[in-house]
Amino acid sequence: MAKGTCPNVDHGPMPSEGRFHMGTASLTWYSKNLTKPFTGFARPLANVLFIAAAMFPGIPGYADNTTLRLATTTSVDNSGLLPTLIPEFERESGYQVHVIAVGTGKAIQLLRNGDVDVVIVHAREQEDKLIADGYGVDRHDVMHNDFIIVGPMNDPAGIAGLTAAVDALQRIADSQSLFVSRGDESGTHAREKQLWGLAQINPAGTWYRATGQGMGETLQIAGELDAYTLVDRGTWLAYRQKSPLTVVVQGDERLLNYYGIIAGNPAKYPDINYQGATRLIQWITSAPAQRLIGNFTIDGEPLFVPELISR
Amino acid sequence: MMDQARRPLLRYHELEKRFSGDLLFEIPEFSLHGGDCIVLSGRNGTGKTTLLKILAGLIAPDKGWVECGGKRYSWPKAKDHCRRNVIYLHQQPYMFDRSVAANIDFGMRLAGVPAPARRRRTDEVLAWGGLEYLAGRNARVLSCGEKQRVALARAKVLSPKALLLDEPTASMDKEACEKAYFLIKRLQSEGIAIVIAAHEPQAIRRIANRLLQLDAGKLIDQTVLKVSDHDDAPRECFRE
Amino acid sequence: MNTLAQTTENALILLFTGDPELWNIIAISFSVSLRAMLFATPVALVLAFLLAYGRIPGRRIVISIMHTLLAIPPVVVGLTVYLFLSRNGPLGDLRLLFTQTAMIIGQMVLCIPILLAMGHAAFQGADRRAWETALTLGAAPWRAMFTVMHEVRFGLLAAIVAAFGRIITEVGSSMMVGGNILHYTRNIPTAIALETSKGEFAQGIALGIVLLLLAMILNFALTVVQGKGVITA
Numbered sequence: 001m002a003k004g005t006c007p008n009v010d011h012g013p014m015p016s017e018g019r020f021h022m023g024t025a026s027l028t029w030y031s032k033n034l035t036k037p038f039t040g041f042a043r044p045l046a047n048v049l050f051i052a053a054a055m056f057p058g059i060p061g062y063a064d065n066t067t068l069r070l071a072t073t074t075s076v077d078n079s080g081l082l083p084t085l086i087p088e089f090e091r092e093s094g095y096q097v098h099v100i101a102v103g104t105g106k107a108i109q110l111l112r113n114g115d116v117d118v119v120i121v122h123a124r125e126q127e128d129k130l131i132a133d134g135y136g137v138d139r140h141d142v143m144h145n146d147f148i149i150v151g152p153m154n155d156p157a158g159i160a161g162l163t164a165a166v167d168a169l170q171r172i173a174d175s176q177s178l179f180v181s182r183g184d185e186s187g188t189h190a191r192e193k194q195l196w197g198l199a200q201i202n203p204a205g206t207w208y209r210a211t212g213q214g215m216g217e218t219l220q221i222a223g224e225l226d227a228y229t230l231v232d233r234g235t236w237l238a239y240r241q242k243s244p245l246t247v248v249v250q251g252d253e254r255l256l257n258y259y260g261i262i263a264g265n266p267a268k269y270p271d272i273n274y275q276g277a278t279r280l281i282q283w284i285t286s287a288p289a290q291r292l293i294g295n296f297t298i299d300g301e302p303l304f305v306p307e308l309i310s311r
Numbered sequence: 312m313m314d315q316a317r318r319p320l321l322r323y324h325e326l327e328k329r330f331s332g333d334l335l336f337e338i339p340e341f342s343l344h345g346g347d348c349i350v351l352s353g354r355n356g357t358g359k360t361t362l363l364k365i366l367a368g369l370i371a372p373d374k375g376w377v378e379c380g381g382k383r384y385s386w387p388k389a390k391d392h393c394r395r396n397v398i399y400l401h402q403q404p405y406m407f408d409r410s411v412a413a414n415i416d417f418g419m420r421l422a423g424v425p426a427p428a429r430r431r432r433t434d435e436v437l438a439w440g441g442l443e444y445l446a447g448r449n450a451r452v453l454s455c456g457e458k459q460r461v462a463l464a465r466a467k468v469l470s471p472k473a474l475l476l477d478e479p480t481a482s483m484d485k486e487a488c489e490k491a492y493f494l495i496k497r498l499q500s501e502g503i504a505i506v507i508a509a510h511e512p513q514a515i516r517r518i519a520n521r522l523l524q525l526d527a528g529k530l531i532d533q534t535v536l537k538v539s540d541h542d543d544a545p546r547e548c549f550r551e
Numbered sequence: 552m553n554t555l556a557q558t559t560e561n562a563l564i565l566l567f568t569g570d571p572e573l574w575n576i577i578a579i580s581f582s583v584s585l586r587a588m589l590f591a592t593p594v595a596l597v598l599a600f601l602l603a604y605g606r607i608p609g610r611r612i613v614i615s616i617m618h619t620l621l622a623i624p625p626v627v628v629g630l631t632v633y634l635f636l637s638r639n640g641p642l643g644d645l646r647l648l649f650t651q652t653a654m655i656i657g658q659m660v661l662c663i664p665i666l667l668a669m670g671h672a673a674f675q676g677a678d679r680r681a682w683e684t685a686l687t688l689g690a691a692p693w694r695a696m697f698t699v700m701h702e703v704r705f706g707l708l709a710a711i712v713a714a715f716g717r718i719i720t721e722v723g724s725s726m727m728v729g730g731n732i733l734h735y736t737r738n739i740p741t742a743i744a745l746e747t748s749k750g751e752f753a754q755g756i757a758l759g760i761v762l763l764l765l766a767m768i769l770n771f772a773l774t775v776v777q778g779k780g781v782i783t784a
Contacts, residue, residue, distance in 0.1 A: 100731070216749050
């Protein structure tokens with residue numbers, strides 16, 4: 001058996017409990033394969049760890065066929081969209097979805113490492129690179145919304161009402177108004193950098209603060225500092241009641257924010273749950289799921305525009 | 312019966328112990344007989360405690376082997392036979408942080424004695440040592456004399472063949488000393504071999520039937536010096 | 552914006568109305584950390600004993616390393632465990648990343664140095680005569696070890712409480728190797744981090760209250776038990 005393959009891979013979801021139980025076959029497989037990269041003391045150590053893990057039937061020894069690991073950008077999860085969608089999918093498909101909410105950059109890295117089965121992300125350049133490198137397959141557009149620039153009520157840069165995002169950034173830089181950046185290689189950060197690039201500005205100085213944190217934290221920090229920041233509309237709608245900031249710039253085509261779903265490449269990692277990923281992709285691009293996305297609102301305002309049906 | 316008495320319980324051969332290369336002592340042969348009461352004297356630092364711990368199987372000598380029940384054992388195998396037959400009492404016996412009765416119960420429990428028998432023998436040995444009034448007390452809070460008596464009772468209840476006492480009366484007043492020696496003599500009369508290490512042997516000469524001195528790495532038999540007040544009683548009392 | 556008082560009030564309401572989401576998170580936290588302790592404690596205490604009583608070569612180095620590891624940030628442990636468990640890592644084939652098992656491993660790595668360092672200190676404080684007395688009264692070495700453990704039980708208990716306190720509150724490692732998956736690897740600290748990032752301060756405070764209560768109960772319990780020890784010793 002080749003290294004990295006699992007004996008019970010890809011036969012669809014297993015019935016009933018769907019938890020990994022240790023059997024003799026698995027043990028043999030394990031001792032043949034796991035210990036390959038390891039010699040000496042690490043071998044018994046790894047054995048102990050594995051057996052300890054398998055002693056608890058409630059814990060999967062490793063991801064099994066009924067578990068699907070979805071890494072996603074925080075905006076999709078924290079806004080409440082995924083908590084609405086995922087239970088529907090789980091009910092229909094029988095899969096159990098483990099949602100790991102991280103930035104787009106990290107989500108893509110997780111897929112590249114084979115640590116998750118599927119991602120929902122929003123950074124087209126990074127997505128294309130992932131696919132070109134052969135780690136991602138079956139990319140589909142799922143939905144879009146838009147980014148907006150939010151800022152303090154008194155609007156020190158005087159950009160309220162502008163639609164051109166690049167102009168707005170230019171004015172922020174010119175007036176040295178405080179701007180808070182995610183600075184975490186997330187999809188939002190990627191878009192922000194792209195816009196600065198279009199404005200031909202290398203943002204630096206005391207007015208430019210990179211938080212290195214998620215969208216929620218960054219919005220909070222911007223609120224405390226009376227600063228401008230770039231935010232996706234979904235997160236903004238979820239947070240706006242707690243924020244002292246207000247929308248200053250919106251409506252630029254360059255602020256459109258496309259979310260795509262990408263499966264891990266089974267040719268790279270044969271034992272990832274490609275079947276489950278495919279199932280999720282099929283489902284999320286289907287009319288009923290797209291309708292769910294379109295109908296998802298916060299305070300009566302829709303957050304996402306489904307890509308594959310007209311509303 | 313005399314034959315049996317002459318046959319040693321344990322015989323140690325060619326014991327040698329070094330500390331970081333320097334010879335501490337070298338003992339060609341040493342036997343323990345039932346009913347023996349040996350006083351081991353010697354100045355501080357001559358290795359009396361080390362010798363007792365080797366005899367009890369608590370530390371290993373650098374060389375040596377043991378004869379027990381007609382068979383020869385070398386270390387580390389020998390230590391099991393030493394531990395099985397010999398109990399060592401520290402200068403200040405260590406009391407486990409539990410009641411006196413539980414301290415006495417400790418060894419029997421390890422030996423797998425059933426609970427009713429353990430209770431009965433604990434009561435017996437408490438009465439033997441005059442310790443009934445202490446039974447429920449935490450053994451840590453006892454006086455030195457009481458601790459020594461509990462330690463003797465704790466050893467007796469296991470019926471060892473030999474008992475090794477390290478300076479048993481070093482920090483006791485006269486009355487406590489008397490009580491302890493009374494118990495030690497009774498143990499000896501029951502056929503248990505006693506070895507007492509003491510750097511001042513005068514006080515305990517009267518109960519000894521052998522006097523040994525550890526000096527400059529050699530074990531010297533001085534029993535002959537004591538011939539005048541030698542008393543064969545312990546050996547006559549020995550029955551098994 | 553919520554005031555502190557309002558937030559705390561909401562938190563207490565959430566807690567005592569038995570909000571199922573909240574209690575699920577609390578249950579996961581305890582289940583994971585207790586299992587980590589269950590695996591780590593026996594190993595660590597036996598090792599601590601060997602360090603104190605055995606003649607182990609390089610013992611001082613081991614002890615120094617353990618004391619150094621006491622200061623390691625959980626997030627570094629998380630990163631290390633992550634690199635081991637990630638697909639391309641040496642243990643990647645086990646597929647343990649983003650499971651409770653991964654969290655347990657991370658927490659074990661975090662609590663073993665505390666158990667070792669504090670356990671070793673406790674054993675060092677024990678009287679060597681206890682070990683010898685147990686042996687001479689017929690105890691096998693492993694049995695004598697338990698006897699010594701019983702003698703220093705308060706010190707060991709303090710080590711266990713300190714270790715548990717560290718892992719039940721750590722967020723860095725659990726977040727990184729557990730992934731903060733709802734109903735599965737979302738424990739109290741990662742939930743606090745998430746709720747705070749979402750601006751849901753009430754949830755965060757409620758969970759914080761649980762941790763505080765726990766710390767209080769553990770410490771009171773320890774004081775009571777140790778109080779007994781002091782009186783009788």
